[in-house]
Amino acid sequence: MVNLTIDGKQVTVSKTATIYEAACEAGVHIPVLCYAKKLMPYGACRVCLVEVEQMKGRLIPACTTPVTEGMVVTSTSDEIVKVRKTVLEFLLVNHVVDCPVCDKGGECDLQDLTYEYEVVSNRFEGEKFDLPTDEVNPLIERNMNRCVLCGKCARVCDEIVGYGSYSFINRGFETKIATAFDRGLNCEFCGQCVSMCPVGAILPRPFKFKARPWQLKEIDSVCGYCGNGCTVTLGTKDNKVETIRFNDKTGVNDGNLCVRGRFGYSFINSEDRLTKPLIRENGSLVETSWDKALARVADGLKQSGSETGIVTGARLTNEELFLLRNVAKALGSENIDHSGGECYKGLTEGLQQTLGLQASTATFPQVENCDAILSIRSDFYETHPVFGMVVNQAVRRNDAKLTVIADKRGKFTKLPEAKTLLHKPGLEVNLINAMCRVLLDEGLAKTERLSGVDELKAALADYAPETVAETTGVSVDAIRTAARELAAAENAAILLAYGLPYTAASKELGIAAANLSLLTGIAGRTGSGLYVCGEKNNSQGAIDLAVMPGATGLGAQQMLSAAAQGQLKALYVVGEDMVSSYPDRKAVELALDKVPFLVVQDLFLSPTAQMADVVLPAASFAEKDGTFTNAERRIQRVRAAVPSPGDARTDFNILSDVLSAFGAQAPATAAEAFAQLTADTAAYQGISLDMLGAQGYVWGTDILTPITRNLVAVAGSKPLDAAHQLLVGSALYHSGTMSTHAKGPMAVVSEPYIEFGREDAKALNVAEGDLVKLSADGEIIEAKAKVDNRLPQGVLFAPYHFSALGLNKIYRGQPAIAVQVGK
Amino acid sequence: MTESAQQAQTEEIDLTAANAVIDKYQDMHGALMPVLQEIQEAYGYIPEETVHLTAERLNVYASQIYGVLTFYAQFHLEPRGKYIIRVCMGTACHVKGAGRIGDTIKERLGVGHAETTEDLLFTAEYVACIGACGMAPVIMVNDATYGSISVQKTDEVIQKYQELG
Numbered sequence: 001m002v003n004l005t006i007d008g009k010q011v012t013v014s015k016t017a018t019i020y021e022a023a024c025e026a027g028v029h030i031p032v033l034c035y036a037k038k039l040m041p042y043g044a045c046r047v048c049l050v051e052v053e054q055m056k057g058r059l060i061p062a063c064t065t066p067v068t069e070g071m072v073v074t075s076t077s078d079e080i081v082k083v084r085k086t087v088l089e090f091l092l093v094n095h096v097v098d099c100p101v102c103d104k105g106g107e108c109d110l111q112d113l114t115y116e117y118e119v120v121s122n123r124f125e126g127e128k129f130d131l132p133t134d135e136v137n138p139l140i141e142r143n144m145n146r147c148v149l150c151g152k153c154a155r156v157c158d159e160i161v162g163y164g165s166y167s168f169i170n171r172g173f174e175t176k177i178a179t180a181f182d183r184g185l186n187c188e189f190c191g192q193c194v195s196m197c198p199v200g201a202i203l204p205r206p207f208k209f210k211a212r213p214w215q216l217k218e219i220d221s222v223c224g225y226c227g228n229g230c231t232v233t234l235g236t237k238d239n240k241v242e243t244i245r246f247n248d249k250t251g252v253n254d255g256n257l258c259v260r261g262r263f264g265y266s267f268i269n270s271e272d273r274l275t276k277p278l279i280r281e282n283g284s285l286v287e288t289s290w291d292k293a294l295a296r297v298a299d300g301l302k303q304s305g306s307e308t309g310i311v312t313g314a315r316l317t318n319e320e321l322f323l324l325r326n327v328a329k330a331l332g333s334e335n336i337d338h339s340g341g342e343c344y345k346g347l348t349e350g351l352q353q354t355l356g357l358q359a360s361t362a363t364f365p366q367v368e369n370c371d372a373i374l375s376i377r378s379d380f381y382e383t384h385p386v387f388g389m390v391v392n393q394a395v396r397r398n399d400a401k402l403t404v405i406a407d408k409r410g411k412f413t414k415l416p417e418a419k420t421l422l423h424k425p426g427l428e429v430n431l432i433n434a435m436c437r438v439l440l441d442e443g444l445a446k447t448e449r450l451s452g453v454d455e456l457k458a459a460l461a462d463y464a465p466e467t468v469a470e471t472t473g474v475s476v477d478a479i480r481t482a483a484r485e486l487a488a489a490e491n492a493a494i495l496l497a498y499g500l501p502y503t504a505a506s507k508e509l510g511i512a513a514a515n516l517s518l519l520t521g522i523a524g525r526t527g528s529g530l531y532v533c534g535e536k537n538n539s540q541g542a543i544d545l546a547v548m549p550g551a552t553g554l555g556a557q558q559m560l561s562a563a564a565q566g567q568l569k570a571l572y573v574v575g576e577d578m579v580s581s582y583p584d585r586k587a588v589e590l591a592l593d594k595v596p597f598l599v600v601q602d603l604f605l606s607p608t609a610q611m612a613d614v615v616l617p618a619a620s621f622a623e624k625d626g627t628f629t630n631a632e633r634r635i636q637r638v639r640a641a642v643p644s645p646g647d648a649r650t651d652f653n654i655l656s657d658v659l660s661a662f663g664a665q666a667p668a669t670a671a672e673a674f675a676q677l678t679a680d681t682a683a684y685q686g687i688s689l690d691m692l693g694a695q696g697y698v699w700g701t702d703i704l705t706p707i708t709r710n711l712v713a714v715a716g717s718k719p720l721d722a723a724h725q726l727l728v729g730s731a732l733y734h735s736g737t738m739s740t741h742a743k744g745p746m747a748v749v750s751e752p753y754i755e756f757g758r759e760d761a762k763a764l765n766v767a768e769g770d771l772v773k774l775s776a777d778g779e780i781i782e783a784k785a786k787v788d789n790r791l792p793q794g795v796l797f798a799p800y801h802f803s804a805l806g807l808n809k810i811y812r813g814q815p816a817i818a819v820q821v822g823k
Numbered sequence: 824m825t826e827s828a829q830q831a832q833t834e835e836i837d838l839t840a841a842n843a844v845i846d847k848y849q850d851m852h853g854a855l856m857p858v859l860q861e862i863q864e865a866y867g868y869i870p871e872e873t874v875h876l877t878a879e880r881l882n883v884y885a886s887q888i889y890g891v892l893t894f895y896a897q898f899h900l901e902p903r904g905k906y907i908i909r910v911c912m913g914t915a916c917h918v919k920g921a922g923r924i925g926d927t928i929k930e931r932l933g934v935g936h937a938e939t940t941e942d943l944l945f946t947a948e949y950v951a952c953i954g955a956c957g958m959a960p961v962i963m964v965n966d967a968t969y970g971s972i973s974v975q976k977t978d979e980v981i982q983k984y985q986e987l988g
């Protein structure tokens with residue numbers, strides 16, 4: 001620690017602090033423009049200049065100068081004020097002052113400083129910038145006439161996002177921020193640059209002329225898309241969500257978001273939202289009252305009783321999932337499940353059998369300090385982008401060694417020095433097995449407290465790196481290096497995401513990853529972690545609350561087969577579009593067709609809802625109170641910001657009504673439900689709502705210690721023998737099917753596509769935008785082609801979010817699908 | 824040039840030479856400048872496709888490379904003529920009528936500063952004093968200097984190089 005004095009105030013700060021940080025600590029205000037807490041010190045704008053007694057004769061930038069013992073700092077003096085004013089005058093020479101129509105007005109650093117320093121006239125004169133505005137994309141507008149060249153956009157896009165859109169170009173007066181070849185912006189559209197720009201040079205287009213900042217009400221909530229669980233601060237006006245506000249004080253994401261969180265809120269305001277309950281009469285769905293709809297539901301479910309199946313998505317709050325479980329109980333049914341019932345088995349069976357846990361063992365922020373990171377699948381960035389940005393920071397700032405076990409290239413494989421184990425589809429387990437084998441062979445494995453060592457050794461006989469190299473197409477060296485680096489690292493992380501498009505071998509992958517985490521000592525070690533992250537915003541909550549079949553109950557897949565065979569009397573589907581997103585659409589449709597009574601509760605009239613007997617209009621995350629648990633076990637508060645459209649109700653209210661109809665007691669409020677569910681859930685015991693502070697509450701503490709340490713032998717797969725294989729997965733711009741109702745993500749990726757690598761595209765004579773057909777098993781799907789350089793030869797990719805593509809007609813949960821390509 | 828026209832044009836670029844340059848520097852840190860210089864040597868300018876190639880292979884952002892290319896005057900993003908006509912616009916030459924020389928070139932070849940004729944034979948460049956004030960006004964064509972130049976002499980010089988082809 002270091003002691004210094006700022007404006008006469010004594011302050012003690014860490015020796016790595018800068019004068020600016022010390023001043024913040026001491027409560028002394030120093031103006032800044034180019035400084036940002038989350039970026040590396042830069043020192044370009046010179047508005048933060050201060051005097052330091054020990055460095056007389058010149059002014060010192062507070063934002064870059066480290067503190068030293070006994071420093072005496074003066075933050076304001078006549079001279080300092082003069083210099084700051086001059087800096088501002090210079091900035092205002094070329095700056096086009098259009099505050100009255102600038103969306104930044106009212107929260108613009110340049111405007112505020114000009115006001116604070118009373119810069120009413122300018123001693124300098126010069127040409128005003130006259131650059132065209134970049135309005136090529138629908139999400140982010142760039143008006144470089146307002147730029148103050150602080151470089152924050154370029155830095156955040158590099159340091160945090162790792163995309164690298166911007167650079168300073170040209171020289172002198174011509175200097176400006178631009179993309180490569182000074183084109184329109186075309187990037188991930190995460191909007192980090194929007195949130196960093198201190199002026200109105202980079203603005204969110206959907207928010208243009210929607211509201212002045214001071215007219216907005218701000219409500220902190222949690223993003224309703226993925227398991228990353230980012231805080232989103234909803235900016236509302238007249239009961240409408242108009243934008244997402246920057247907030248780096250709350251939650252785990254440090255103010256960072258991905259395109260879905262930043263621009264995907266618009267599904268809340270979608271015209272297509274269901275606003276009235278619907279009931280099937282004479283074969284078609286007609287609007288009805290809640291009373292009638294609920295009576296019909298109660299009636300139908302009472303009749304089906306224990307032969308009811310309940311399937312939910314993982315987007316409900318914990319409180320709602322808890323009520324849903326109570327509905328099952330009230331019906332005497334153990335048939336309850338979520339997310340297709342397969343993809344999460346890496347946790348519930350994989351990690352359970354090995355570590356005795358069903359959750360990630362550590363939290364996101366500590367990955368920034370990891371020395372080695374292993375990502376299983378390159379798609380981890382697509383499923384959990386903001387956690388992916390933490391990985392980027394670890395790699396860029398702290399030189400973490402990143403290894404990616406990948407069936408295609410992606411953002412991760414492009415990070416500096418990243419090593420990619422590019423393998424044939426479906427062979428992840430083989431590679432992890434080989435890495436385990438290397439650790440055991442080379443005596444690097446930390447086997448002390450582990451059981452099952454000999455059995456694993458025996459089982460790994462077939463997984464010598466040489467053998468696996470042959471099957472997977474990855475080099476022996478790469479496998480060995482990956483294993484060694486992970487074992488040698490003091491702090492290391494293993495990342496694995498799961499979700500509906502990643503159903504294949506989920507349990508096996510979970511086990512393999514857990515084995516590796518045990519042999520490397522990663523599981524349970526401070527600073528290290530095994531992360532098995534669910535695709536949806538409350539995937540982890542659904543597991544924690546055991547929204548899964550009871551001992552004699554049926555899982556989602558079994559319910560579907562039972563329904564198809566006429567053995568299930570009713571199906572209650574909540575917040576899940578099974579027809580569009582579950583593997584094997586034919587089977588799902590058959591089951592839904594056969595089941596005598598189908599209730600669907602959703603925001604939209606999805607293809608699943610279209611088959612229902614009763615459709616109940618539900619509320620979005622922005623309309624409800626409750627909690628979500630993210631993929632690192634962080635329980636965070638979700639807060640209602642706007643009312644639901646029309647007669648739509650929260651799932652909580654609907655489920656309460658259903659419970660009442662059965663004469664069962666329902667908690668009156670979400671808070672009451674939280675109290676009940678924590679008492680009922682081992683891991684949540686003792687947690688109360690007021691413990692969920694600004695950073696939420698991580699159940700089981702930051703590091704979760706494995707309950708057991710069992711190595712479990714698990715078999716890999718054989719490569720698929722097919723000239724063209726289709727991979728199914730997530731696209732960065734979407735999450736589940738919900739984002740396809742959101743204007744933001746749809747503005748970037750508006751329709752399904754089939755992605756080809758350049759070589760294949762050339763060989764098949766397929767060009768970007770061509771309509772292509774893929775056939776498999778007598779089914780044909782058709783979409784436009786996208787051509788780039790991510791895919792190895794013979795491998796194609798399609799995202800699973802778009803119902804219209806009918807991808808699940810050929811996707812039945814396989815790791816890769818053998819397809820014929822035609823036009 | 825429109826974006827698509829530029830793209831269409833760059834697609835035909837043969838990247839073998841650029842790849843060879845990058846091969847040489849692949850494992851060297853901070854090799855961006857020499858790579859770009861040698862690519863320019865090989866192609867006469869920096870074709871867009873080589874920027875993307877360099878970005879991918881050296882793992883540098885294309886935006887950063889573009890920043891470097893626009894910062895240093897030595898790099899050219901457009902194809903350049905076989906003959907670079909440098910018209911000195913320094914003080915001495917200016918006083919002695921360099922403006923008229925520039926105009927003449929514009930009239931005859933249709934190219935102003937930093938522009939290239941469509942047949943890729945000539946690029947005009949207006950430059951600061953080239954250190955031959957004694958013979959102002961001065962132009963240079965590649966390495967050859969032509970002093971005390973007049974409108975008529977300019978015509979002759981242009982014609983000479985046009986005949987050379």
Ligand code: SF4
Nearest residue numbers: 157165187190191193
């Ligand atoms: S939106 Fe994100 S990816 Fe795009 S330029 Fe801004 S920071 Fe970079």
Ligand code: SF4
Nearest residue numbers: 147148150151153197
């Ligand atoms: S656009 Fe904004 S963030 Fe980027 S340099 Fe200009 S003022 Fe700074």
Ligand code: SF4
Nearest residue numbers: 223225226230258261
């Ligand atoms: S979708 Fe996921 S990563 Fe993106 S903002 Fe929402 S929670 Fe964060």
Ligand code: FES
Nearest residue numbers: 034045046048063
């Ligand atoms: S804030 Fe310190 S130099 Fe810009």
Ligand code: FES
Nearest residue numbers: 911913916952955
């Ligand atoms: S001014 Fe033209 S050569 Fe010096």
